[in-house]
Each structure stands twice: as C-alpha cells, then as structure tokens.
Amino acid sequence: MDGKPPSIPLSASTTSPSDWKYISEGGATIVFSYQGSTDTRFDGTVLRLRKSAGNTQHFTPSSGPTTPGADDEEPDDPMIEFQQKIIARLIPEEYLVCMHVIHLERLWLEAFAQLHESERPSERRLADSIDLTRCKGVLATDLVGSEGCVVEIKSKGDPAAVDYCPLDLFSGTSERVTKATHGLWDSWMQSGGAVNNLRIFSDGKMLKPSDDDDVAKWARTTFGCSGTSELGLRDKFTAALLPILLDTPVFQRLGTLQRTLDTLDREGISKLRERAQMLHLGVSTDSVSPPPFDADPPEPVLKEWSSFIDTYVSSHDTRNHGTPEPSDLRYYLLAYLLSATFKDCSLMIRLSPESTQPVVKVIDLDTKSVRKIRNWEKLDQQILDAYRKVDVDARKRCVDGWSRLAADASQDGDVLR
Ligand SMILES: O=P(O)(O)O[C@@H]1[C@@H](OP(=O)(O)O)[C@H](OP(=O)(O)O)[C@H](O)[C@H](OP(=O)(O)O)[C@H]1OP(=O)(O)O
Numbered sequence: 001m002d003g004k005p006p007s008i009p010l011s012a013s014t015t016s017p018s019d020w021k022y023i024s025e026g027g028a029t030i031v032f033s034y035q036g037s038t039d040t041r042f043d044g045t046v047l048r049l050r051k052s053a054g055n056t057q058h059f060t061p062s063s064g065p066t067t068p069g070a071d072d073e074e075p076d077d078p079m080i081e082f083q084q085k086i087i088a089r090l091i092p093e094e095y096l097v098c099m100h101v102i103h104l105e106r107l108w109l110e111a112f113a114q115l116h117e118s119e120r121p122s123e124r125r126l127a128d129s130i131d132l133t134r135c136k137g138v139l140a141t142d143l144v145g146s147e148g149c150v151v152e153i154k155s156k157g158d159p160a161a162v163d164y165c166p167l168d169l170f171s172g173t174s175e176r177v178t179k180a181t182h183g184l185w186d187s188w189m190q191s192g193g194a195v196n197n198l199r200i201f202s203d204g205k206m207l208k209p210s211d212d213d214d215v216a217k218w219a220r221t222t223f224g225c226s227g228t229s230e231l232g233l234r235d236k237f238t239a240a241l242l243p244i245l246l247d248t249p250v251f252q253r254l255g256t257l258q259r260t261l262d263t264l265d266r267e268g269i270s271k272l273r274e275r276a277q278m279l280h281l282g283v284s285t286d287s288v289s290p291p292p293f294d295a296d297p298p299e300p301v302l303k304e305w306s307s308f309i310d311t312y313v314s315s316h317d318t319r320n321h322g323t324p325e326p327s328d329l330r331y332y333l334l335a336y337l338l339s340a341t342f343k344d345c346s347l348m349i350r351l352s353p354e355s356t357q358p359v360v361k362v363i364d365l366d367t368k369s370v371r372k373i374r375n376w377e378k379l380d381q382q383i384l385d386a387y388r389k390v391d392v393d394a395r396k397r398c399v400d401g402w403s404r405l406a407a408d409a410s411q412d413g414d415v416l417r
C-alpha cells in the first residue's frame with residue numbers, strides 16, 4: 001500500500017470477514033490484519049474500525065444494507081486528515097503510516113463483528129464493541145504482518161509499570177534508555193503480558209511471557225539464542241532495542257514535541273483558565289483587554305489546528321512561557337492537547353537482522369478532545385493528593401533528559417530542534 005489513495009475507495013465487502021485476523025485494540029479502535037488471498041489490493045493492510053461504548057454483541061441484525069446515501073454523508077475518519085495535514089508537519093512522513101478510507105456495509109460489518117467478537121479480551125468486550133453504525137473505516141499499512149518480530153511501545157507510563165518512566169525512554173542517554181527498556185520488560189513479564197505499554201508480536205501473533213514454546217521460538221528466530229534465562233533474554237531484548245532507541249531521530253523528535261507542547265503543563269493551563277475566567281467575570285482587571293472566556297471551549301477544527309502549527313513552528317521557542325497571557329489561553333490549550341496526543345502515541349519497531357535498517361513507525365496519533373481537560377485536571381489533583389501521602393524519600397523522580405541536554409546544548413550555542 002502506498003501513500004496515494006486508490007482512485008475508487010475500496011469496499012470491505014469484496015473480502016470475507018474471515019479473511020481478517022484480530023491483532024489488537026485500544027480505547028477507540030480495533031485492528032485486524034488481512035490474511036485473505038482473494039483480493040490482492042488488501043495485501044499488507046490492516047482494517048481499523050471505530051468502537052462504541054457498551055456491548056452490542058446481542059444486536060438485532062439490521063433488515064437490509066446501509067441506507068443509500070448514508071455513506072456519502074458520513075465524514076471520513078478525522079484521524080486520516082489530522083495525520084496528513086497536521087501531524088505530518090511535525091513528524092517526518094517516513095515514520096508515519098499510510099491511511100485511506102474504506103467503505104463498510106452494514107450487513108458485512110455485522111457478520112464481521114459477530115465472527116470476531118470472541119477473539120477480543122474479555123475486559124474490552126464488557127466495555128465496548130465495534131461501532132456498527134459506521135459506513136467508513138480506515139485501511140492502513142500492516143506493521144505487524146505475519147512474520148518477524150515487532151515491538152510496540154506505548155510511550156506513556158502505565159501505573160502497573162512501576163520501574164518505567166517515559167522520560168527515560170526519550171532521554172537519549174544509554175543508561176536511562178536501558179533502564180526504561182528493563183522497566184518495560186519487567187512489567188511485561190510480571191503482568192503476564194497484560195501491561196499496555198509493551199507488546200511483542202512474533203510472526204503476527206501477540207506473545208505472552210507464559211507461552212514458553214512461543215517465547216523460545218521468538219528468542220531463537222529474533223536473537224539466535226536458545227535456552228536463555230529470563231534475565232539473559234531481557235539483555236538480548238535491550239541490546240537489540242538500544243541502538244534503535246538512541247539513533248533513530250524520531251525518538252528525540254517525539255521527546256522534544258512532548259516537552260515543548262506541554263510547556264505550561266496541566267497546572268499551568270488550569271491557572272491560566274482561572275485567570276481568564278476572573279477577567280471575564282470582572283473579578284480581576286490585570287489585563288487591558290479581557291479575552292472571551294468559554295467554560296466549555298469548542299473542539300478545534302482542522303483549520304484552527306493548521307494555524308496553531310504555523311504559530312508553533314514560527315514562534316513557540318521565543319514566547320514568554322513564564323508569564324503567559326490569558327489571551328493566549330486557546331494557544332496553550334491546543335498545545336496541551338497535542339502534547340497529550342504525542343504522549344499517548346505508540347511506536348512500532350520491527351527488529352530486523354542486523355544488516356538491514358530497522359523500521360520504526362509512530363501510530364495512534366489521534367486528536368484529544370477538549371472535554372478531557374476537566375477529567376485530566378481532576379486526575380492530576382488525585383495524583384498530587386496521593387503523592388503527598390508518600391514519604392519524601394520514597395518518591396519516584398522522573399527527569400527529562402533531553403531538556404537537560406537541550407539546556408547544556410543551548411549554553412554551548414547549539415540548537416537541539
Ligand atoms: O487517560 P489515560 O492516561 O488513562 O490514558 C488513556 C489510555 O489508557 P491507559 O492509561 O494508557 O491504559 C487509553 O489506552 P487503552 O484504552 O488502555 O489502550 C487510551 O490511549 C486513551 O486515549 P483515547 O481516549 O483513546 O484517545 C488514553 O487517554 P488520554 O491520553 O486521552 O488521557
């Protein structure tokens with residue numbers, strides 16, 4: 001599959017639901033790999049379907065095909081345009097995945113959902129299911145495929161991964177990246193592969209630490225070793241990932257984006273929102289022209305994202321982030337949302353034989369909703385309250401390596417970005 005969309009959008013109905021194999025899912029989408037042989041246009045692709053809350057497993061089949069015209073009215077999945085027009089301005093295209101629209105017919109989708117429901121993890125099945133009302137899905141390049149090893153790292157920390165800090169992963173220093181990789185591996189082992197920030201795919205199948213035979217086969221084919229102890233395997237895994245994590249420029253890029261877009265952090269955004277509200281209510285008069293304040297800010301549209309990126313690229317570094325103006329609230333809100341996207345993304349790393357260049361792709365670069373800001377504020381408060389109860393010496397510290405390196409570099413007159 002290349003970057004150009006097919007001249008006529010493909011329809012999933014030219015394939016059989018059984019041609020697709022369940023790979024994995026996140027909170028918003030569920031992903032299947034094409035394994036059929038009847039329609040070669042789907043070779044090497046995955047189908048990404050949106051989910052909806054609640055389980056419609058016992059749905060009543062619809063009485064006919066999708067209403068004519070409904071397909072045209074449904075907008076394409078916004079993740080496609082957002083990646084092509086916004087994300088691609090910040091992350092080089094070679095690290096992004098090609099995505100196109102694919103048409104879905106109701107009866108086909110129902111048969112598909114029914115066939116694959118039992119392959120999903122039980123806790124996910126309780127929470128949601130394939131959204132049967134959608135007329136469009138997304139067809140993307142298959143990064144897992146059916147052979148070789150692919151490591152998926154979700155950069156965000158998982159509460160279960162106690163020894164893993166995302167800032168270590170993006171630190172650019174061998175010692176800290178090793179620590180992050182060990183933390184990911186240990187939590188993968190301890191959780192029986194249930195932790196969501198490390199997934200290992202071997203020959204197209206998600207590996208579980210308890211599958212001794214599969215792990216042994218994976219170790220043999222990926223690292224050429226057999227009968228290796230658990231710690232020995234962790235070392236092999238780390239040694240394979242380390243040069244990729246240190247030398248592939250996209251890791252530094254992601255670290256920089258996460259850090260710079262989050263310059264005001266959640267607390268800073270909350271304070272700025274408070275100041276803007278006070279001005280709006282006339283309680284405070286510390287600004288000549290009070291900006292409009294919206295307690296429920298609207299979702300940014302693509303045009304607004306685009307002008308945000310213009311401003312970010314041209315002037316983010318020279319802004320005075322120490323004393324932000326209430327009139328800049330919207331800018332910082334968008335910056336914060338985008339930092340959340342980059343913190344929640346995943347990295348797919350194909351471990352290839354030493355001679356070939358490793359393939360690294362960044363996935364899950366969806367927009368975050370402004371509605372989340374309130375939830376995050378509440379969550380932050382809870383974390384802060386819990387943290388205050390922890391003994392000072394026992395508190396875990398996460399240090400941002402690139403910002404330290406950036407500070408050192410700027411002292412030398414060097415520029416990191
Ligand atoms: O809010 P968090 O920190 O729990 O993160 C959510 C993730 O949960 P996690 O803690 O990583 O298991 C959650 O991941 P899973 O559903 O666990 O795969 C999503 O990534 C969610 O993003 P979105 O709402 O689907 O865009 C993530 O939401 P946000 O990044 O939008 O907050």
Ligand SMILES: Nc1ncnc2c1ncn2[C@@H]1O[C@H](COP(=O)(O)OP(=O)(O)OP(=O)(O)O)[C@@H](O)[C@H]1O
Pocket residue numbers: 023024025026027028029030031046097140141142143144145152199344346363364365366
């Ligand atoms: N192009 C792809 N090729 C192979 N596997 C993929 C691809 N895209 C996604 N996956 C798999 O499907 C999973 C779910 O995809 P993704 O993370 O984009 O979903 P999401 O619902 O948006 O996630 P989240 O809830 O974490 O925001 C991924 O974690 C990965 O294992």
